[in-house]
Amino acid sequence: MADSAQAQKLVYLVTGGCGFLGEHVVRMLLQQEPQLRELRIFDLHLGPWLEELKTGPVQVTAIQGDVTQAHEVAAAVAGAHVVIHTAGLVDVFGKTSPETIHEVNVQGTRNVIEACVQTGTRFLVYTSSMEVVGPNIKGQPFYRGNENTPYEAVHRHPYPCSKALAEQLVLEANGRKVLGGLPLVTCALRPTGIYGEGHQIMRDFYHQGLRLGGRLFRAIPASVEHGRVYVGNVAWMHVLVARELEHRAALMGGQVYFCYDNSPYKSYEDFNMEFLGPCGLRLVGTRPLLPYWLLVFLAALNVLLQWLLRPLLLYAPLLNPYTLAMANTTFTVSTDKARRHFGYEPPFSWEESRTRTIRWVQAMEGSAQ
Numbered sequence: 001m002a003d004s005a006q007a008q009k010l011v012y013l014v015t016g017g018c019g020f021l022g023e024h025v026v027r028m029l030l031q032q033e034p035q036l037r038e039l040r041i042f043d044l045h046l047g048p049w050l051e052e053l054k055t056g057p058v059q060v061t062a063i064q065g066d067v068t069q070a071h072e073v074a075a076a077v078a079g080a081h082v083v084i085h086t087a088g089l090v091d092v093f094g095k096t097s098p099e100t101i102h103e104v105n106v107q108g109t110r111n112v113i114e115a116c117v118q119t120g121t122r123f124l125v126y127t128s129s130m131e132v133v134g135p136n137i138k139g140q141p142f143y144r145g146n147e148n149t150p151y152e153a154v155h156r157h158p159y160p161c162s163k164a165l166a167e168q169l170v171l172e173a174n175g176r177k178v179l180g181g182l183p184l185v186t187c188a189l190r191p192t193g194i195y196g197e198g199h200q201i202m203r204d205f206y207h208q209g210l211r212l213g214g215r216l217f218r219a220i221p222a223s224v225e226h227g228r229v230y231v232g233n234v235a236w237m238h239v240l241v242a243r244e245l246e247h248r249a250a251l252m253g254g255q256v257y258f259c260y261d262n263s264p265y266k267s268y269e270d271f272n273m274e275f276l277g278p279c280g281l282r283l284v285g286t287r288p289l290l291p292y293w294l295l296v297f298l299a300a301l302n303v304l305l306q307w308l309l310r311p312l313l314l315y316a317p318l319l320n321p322y323t324l325a326m327a328n329t330t331f332t333v334s335t336d337k338a339r340r341h342f343g344y345e346p347p348f349s350w351e352e353s354r355t356r357t358i359r360w361v362q363a364m365e366g367s368a369q
C-alpha cells in the first residue's frame with residue numbers, strides 16, 4: 001500500500017471500532033496511516049468519543065450496525081480497501097447464550113468475508129485469539145510456544161469454539177476471487193490476554209479490590225505463567241498487517257500470527273498487581289489462600305447459582321470452571337514470526353505500557369472519588 005499515487009486514497013473499515021481493542025486500532029490508524037482518506041467505524045454501540053475524531057483531516061464515518069446482519073455489513077464494506085474485523089462477543093462468564101456468541105463471532109465473520117467477496121474488498125485482517133490454540137480442556141501447559149508448536153487444541157467453551165471456527169473461515173477465504181476477479185488476502189492475529197487503557201476485567205479487579213478494603217486474595221499459584229500483551233502493541237500489529245498485506249500477499253496471506261510484546265510472563269494475578277499495586281491494592285498471600293478443590297467447588301457453585309438466578313437476574317462472577325482452568329494453566333507465547341514476516345517491533349516498551357496502564361487506573365480512581 002506504500003504506492004505514493006495512493007497517498008490519502010485508502011478507505012479502511014474497522015468493525016468493533018468502539019470496543020477496547022477497536023478504539024486503540026482506530027486511534028492508531030489515524031495517527032500512523034498517512035494514506036488514509038476515510039476511516040469507517042462499524043459497531044453495535046457507537047461511543048461519544050468518535051465526535052472528537054471528526055474534526056481531523058481524515059473523514060471519519062461512524063456506522064451503527066450489527067455484524068450478524070449481512071446487508072448492514074455489505075453496505076459498510078462496499079468501497080473499502082481494507083477491513084480490520086475486531087468485532088466480537090468476548091464472553092467467558094456466561095453473560096450471553098452460546099447461540100448468540102456463535103451468531104456474532106462465526107456468522108458475523110462469515111458476513112464480513114462474503115461482503116468483501118461481493119463488493120471487491122481485497123484485504124481482510126481478523127482479530128482472532130490465543131484461545132484458538134488454548135488452554136485446552138485438559139489444561140495442558142503451553143510454554144513459550146510459537147505458531148508451529150504442537151498442541152492439542154480441543155475446546156468445549158462457546159467463546160474459544162467460536163473464535164476457532166471464525167479463524168478457520170478467514171484463513172480458508174484467502175485466495176477467493178472478489179468482485180473484479182482479484183484474490184482476497186486474509187490473515188489472522190492471535191493476541192494473548194490484552195491489557196491496557198480501557199480493559200474491563202482490570203477495572204472489575206480494581207473495583208473488587210476497593211470493595212475488599214484495598215486487598216485482593218491470591219487464588220492461583222505464582223508459578224502459573226500467562227503471556228499478556230499491551231493493547232497499543234496489538235493495535236500497531238493490526239495497522240502494520242493492514243499496510244503490508246498487499247505487498248507481501250504471498251507470504252502473509254492465509255497466515256496466523258500471535259500478537260506479542262515484551263511484557264513479562266507472570267501469573268494472571270501477579271501481572272495485574274503490576275498496575276493495581278501502584279494504585280494502592282495489595283495481593284494477600286504468597287500462596288493460594290484456598291485449596292484448589294475448594295475453588296473448583298466454588299466455581300461449580302457459581303454455575304449452579306447462575307442457572308438458578310437466570311430468570312431473576314444475570315449472575316456472572318469472574319470465577320467459573322472455565323476461567324479457573326484458564327487462570328490455572330500456563331500459556332505463554334514466544335515467537336518472532338510477525339517480526340520476520342512484516343517487520344513488527346512493539347512500539348511500546350514494557351515500562352511505557354505499564355506506566356500508561358497505571359495512569360489509566362489512577363484516573364479511574366480519581367473519577368471514583
Ligand SMILES: NC(=O)c1ccc[n+]([C@@H]2O[C@H](COP(=O)([O-])OP(=O)(O)OC[C@H]3O[C@@H](n4cnc5c(N)ncnc54)[C@H](O)[C@@H]3O)[C@@H](O)[C@H]2O)c1
Binds near residue numbers: 015016020022067192
Ligand atoms: N480482550 C482480550 O484479551 C482479547 C484477547 C484476544 C483476542 N481478543 C479479540 O479481540 C476482539 C476485540 O475484543 P475486545 O476485548 O476489544 O472486546 P470488546 O467487547 O471491548 O469489543 C468488541 C466490540 O465489538 C462490538 N460488537 C459486539 N457485537 C457486535 C455486533 N453484533 N455487531 C457489531 N459490533 C459488535 C462491541 O460493541 C464492542 O465494541 C474480539 O474479537 C476478541 O475476540 C480479545
Ligand SMILES: C[C@@H](CO)CCC[C@@H](C)[C@H]1CC[C@H]2[C@@H]3[C@H](O)C=C4C[C@@H](O)CC[C@]4(C)[C@H]3CC[C@]12C
Binds near residue numbers: 092131219323
Ligand atoms: C480465579 C480468579 C481469582 O482471582 C482469577 C480469574 C481470572 C480470569 C477471569 C482470567 C484468567 C485468564 C483470562 C483470559 C486470558 O487472559 C485470555 C483471554 C483471551 C481473550 O480472547 C478473551 C479474554 C480472555 C478469555 C481472558 C478472560 C479472563 C481470564 C479467564
